[in-house]
Amino acid sequence: MSRTLLILPGDGIGPEAMAETVKVIDWFNANRATGFEIEEDLVGGCAYDVHGKPLADATMDRAQQVDAVLLGAVGGPKWDNLDFSVKPERGLLRLRKEMDLFANLRPAICFPALADASSLKKELVEGLDLMIIRELTGGVYFGEPRGITQMNDGTRRGVNTQVYTTEEIRRVARVAFDLARKRSNRVLSSEKANVMESGILWREEVQWVHDNEFPDVELSHMYADAVAMQLVRRPKQFDVIVTDNLFGDILSDEASMLSGSLGMLPSASLGAADPATGKRKALYEPVHGSAPDIAGQGIANPLACILSFAMCLRYSFDMGADADLLEAAVSKVLDDGVRTGDIAEPGVAPVGTKEMGDAVVAALGAL
Amino acid sequence: MSRTLLILPGDGIGPEAMAETVKVIDWFNANRATGFEIEEDLVGGCAYDVHGKPLADATMDRAQQVDAVLLGAVGGPKWDNLDFSVKPERGLLRLRKEMDLFANLRPAICFPALADASSLKKELVEGLDLMIIRELTGGVYFGEPRGITQMNDGTRRGVNTQVYTTEEIRRVARVAFDLARKRSNRVLSSEKANVMESGILWREEVQWVHDNEFPDVELSHMYADAVAMQLVRRPKQFDVIVTDNLFGDILSDEASMLSGSLGMLPSASLGAADPATGKRKALYEPVHGSAPDIAGQGIANPLACILSFAMCLRYSFDMGADADLLEAAVSKVLDDGVRTGDIAEPGVAPVGTKEMGDAVVAALGAL
Numbered sequence: 001m002s003r004t005l006l007i008l009p010g011d012g013i014g015p016e017a018m019a020e021t022v023k024v025i026d027w028f029n030a031n032r033a034t035g036f037e038i039e040e041d042l043v044g045g046c047a048y049d050v051h052g053k054p055l056a057d058a059t060m061d062r063a064q065q066v067d068a069v070l071l072g073a074v075g076g077p078k079w080d081n082l083d084f085s086v087k088p089e090r091g092l093l094r095l096r097k098e099m100d101l102f103a104n105l106r107p108a109i110c111f112p113a114l115a116d117a118s119s120l121k122k123e124l125v126e127g128l129d130l131m132i133i134r135e136l137t138g139g140v141y142f143g144e145p146r147g148i149t150q151m152n153d154g155t156r157r158g159v160n161t162q163v164y165t166t167e168e169i170r171r172v173a174r175v176a177f178d179l180a181r182k183r184s185n186r187v188l189s190s191e192k193a194n195v196m197e198s199g200i201l202w203r204e205e206v207q208w209v210h211d212n213e214f215p216d217v218e219l220s221h222m223y224a225d226a227v228a229m230q231l232v233r234r235p236k237q238f239d240v241i242v243t244d245n246l247f248g249d250i251l252s253d254e255a256s257m258l259s260g261s262l263g264m265l266p267s268a269s270l271g272a273a274d275p276a277t278g279k280r281k282a283l284y285e286p287v288h289g290s291a292p293d294i295a296g297q298g299i300a301n302p303l304a305c306i307l308s309f310a311m312c313l314r315y316s317f318d319m320g321a322d323a324d325l326l327e328a329a330v331s332k333v334l335d336d337g338v339r340t341g342d343i344a345e346p347g348v349a350p351v352g353t354k355e356m357g358d359a360v361v362a363a364l365g366a367l
Numbered sequence: 368m369s370r371t372l373l374i375l376p377g378d379g380i381g382p383e384a385m386a387e388t389v390k391v392i393d394w395f396n397a398n399r400a401t402g403f404e405i406e407e408d409l410v411g412g413c414a415y416d417v418h419g420k421p422l423a424d425a426t427m428d429r430a431q432q433v434d435a436v437l438l439g440a441v442g443g444p445k446w447d448n449l450d451f452s453v454k455p456e457r458g459l460l461r462l463r464k465e466m467d468l469f470a471n472l473r474p475a476i477c478f479p480a481l482a483d484a485s486s487l488k489k490e491l492v493e494g495l496d497l498m499i500i501r502e503l504t505g506g507v508y509f510g511e512p513r514g515i516t517q518m519n520d521g522t523r524r525g526v527n528t529q530v531y532t533t534e535e536i537r538r539v540a541r542v543a544f545d546l547a548r549k550r551s552n553r554v555l556s557s558e559k560a561n562v563m564e565s566g567i568l569w570r571e572e573v574q575w576v577h578d579n580e581f582p583d584v585e586l587s588h589m590y591a592d593a594v595a596m597q598l599v600r601r602p603k604q605f606d607v608i609v610t611d612n613l614f615g616d617i618l619s620d621e622a623s624m625l626s627g628s629l630g631m632l633p634s635a636s637l638g639a640a641d642p643a644t645g646k647r648k649a650l651y652e653p654v655h656g657s658a659p660d661i662a663g664q665g666i667a668n669p670l671a672c673i674l675s676f677a678m679c680l681r682y683s684f685d686m687g688a689d690a691d692l693l694e695a696a697v698s699k700v701l702d703d704g705v706r707t708g709d710i711a712e713p714g715v716a717p718v719g720t721k722e723m724g725d726a727v728v729a730a731l732g733a734l
């Protein structure tokens with residue numbers, strides 16, 4: 001069985017975090033005979049600097065071929081003024097779109113050792129474990145027509161199109177219901193059906209999938225603005241939330257910050273299961289961005305990237321036990337009080353990126 | 368000088384909250400010779416029940432004529448399954464659109480007496496005083512084409528259009544910069560310019576207004592997902608935020624919940640200043656919704672509605688001293704420990720809607 005990983009460290013703190021993740025992969029190869037083969041390539045601003053675009057066609061081809069892609073982060077002030085079509089983000093968006101990674105799984109977990117780090121009161125976030133399923137290849141991110149039009153009177157008009165089809169909604173809803181069955185059997189779907197027809201379609205199609213295929217799962221609906229409120233008010237009321245690309249972008253970022261563990265949160269972006277092999281195309285990346293302000297200093301938290309590899313073990317290779325092991329190692333490191341600067345309590349001396357990676361590898365060996 | 372108010376209590380807790388607001392208006396008429404004249408009419412589900420649509424044309428006409436509109440809230444489960452075109456919300460959206468109320472001012476203030484009620488740690492929200500200026504008549508709420516299309520293969524396609532023009536962006540930006548000059552002289556503008564061309568236009572036009580008309584005000588830009596995060600992380604970093612209709616809907620709801628004072632937060636929706644008289648069309652309403660779960664029980668918090676009238680005094684009638692007086696009366700009531708259920712600490716017996724209204728009127732008399 002082939003286990004080829006394409007590693008795209010990207011920009012900012014991406015390469016630093018990915019270097020520690022590679023240590024972890026090496027540990028699995030050495031100690032668990034996992035036989036991962038690693039290829040590495042460029043994405044984002046660093047790809048633009050070399051190729052004049054944020055994702056070379058050859059890289060795109062490899063991403064389509066390998067068993068899973070691990071991505072660090074893209075973007076930074078150096079590339080802020082590039083034309084829209086070659087911005088670092090376009091590299092990431094091209095990967096998502098061409099690999100057809102329509103289901104983005106974004107857990108927001110509050111690690112017990114970090115409950116104090118949240119800006120929310122401890123009792124509101126302790127034990128938080130919610131999963132946002134964000135539709136990732138449709139909606140306003142990719143809808144046409146789009147662009148800026150110059151008008152005759154010298155003014156301009158900017159347009160984007162929010163568009164969803166029956167099938168786009170149904171397939172991501174199925175991922176949510178499937179996952180809910182392995183969790184608390186509840187799904188909340190979110191849109192703005194009170195003001196957007198695309199939201200009405202969203203609600204009706206999610207309801208259809210529920211009624212026809214998953215009647216055993218509890219389904220409720222809530223407007224996106226209400227979810228934004230309720231996430232702050234009582235985040236533990238939620239379990240699985242399914243929503244569109246744009247609402248998912250905003251709500252999952254809000255949720256990740258609630259947990260107090262932003263530097264800790266991984267994500268998985270999955271395509272459809274191949275009818276013959278059951279395999280899904282997949283890309284794994286931290287929820288956090290490229291953090292240019294701290295890049296290159298060796299102080300970034302690599303745990304979100306490392307935990308993205310745990311998701312990769314679970315979702316791409318069905319190696320649940322190994323994923324559990326890696327997550328346990330991360331928990332142990334946190335319980336031992338090892339902290340990078342972003343999660344260190346005042347008075348606690350933080351460790352660097354490398355020390356954190358080494359601590360995880362050591363914990364893997366000790367478990 | 369005419370001072371005619373059109374009062375639209377609407378649905379759910381709207382009528383209860385508005386009844387207390389009318390007591391306050393009566394107090395001003397009796398004690399400060401303000402001479403407000405009140406008309407009352409229907410909007411939302413209750414208007415649908417009578418007229419078969421959520422806003423009668425005659426009501427729309429009066430809204431255009433009067434000096435200011437006060438609205439309670441619209442919507443409720445009774446009308447959830449109505450056709451999109453006659454849903455309660457369409458009444459509110461029609462008012463906003465036809466009165467051209469493009470600037471929605473949504474303060475998120477943490478009342479000192481309520482700092483403990485926030486789900487955020489007290490030190491993060493104590494003293495919070497931010498103002499979100501939401502564009503209210505453009506974007507995906509009103510853009511064409513829109514709707515659900517039946518496809519030949521039996522599937523459907525839902526479309527909405529996000530569209531902004533130079534002038535729509537500039538005029539709301541001006542409101543934000545103007546207001547910033549009276550506050551801390553800082554504006555943060557938010558969009559998703561990294562994925563949406565309409566966001567690029569937004570950013571460029573806001574920057575243009577800054578560079579050409581308000582170079583003295585400090586301007587920064589932040590993606591909407593990052594704002595959603597930073598609002599949770601460190602809300603006091605913000606002062607004036609200007610953003611589009613949809614992002615404003617979500618971010619202002621998130622911000623209002625942070626303050627711990629959702630039942631307390633008013634809003635103002637303003638049109639352009641009349642070139643001759645300087646007067647703006649205006650509608651004032653609480654940020655909270657119609658809360659059908661507690662409607663009719665006499666327990667809703669009327670303070671957001673009452674404080675919306677304070678905004679009305681300030682923005683429609685330039686009666687800043689009276690607005691200050693009313694806000695001071697509300698603060699006094701809170702300092703005295705009077706609480707409706709939504710803001711009562713455990714162990715404190717809450718008062719009802721009427722008692723809260725009476726307490727404000729009594730405080731007005733005592734100040």
Ligand SMILES: CC(C)[C@H](C(=O)O)[C@@H](O)C(=O)O
Pocket residue numbers: 089092093249561562592
């Ligand atoms: C980098 C950007 C294009 C991206 C998005 O908006 O999807 C990011 O915010 C995310 O959530 O992965």
Ligand SMILES: CC(C)[C@H](C(=O)O)[C@@H](O)C(=O)O
Pocket residue numbers: 194195225456459460616
């Ligand atoms: C009721 C609804 C149409 C409205 C909106 O989405 O604008 C509400 O959420 C608001 O924020 O005023």
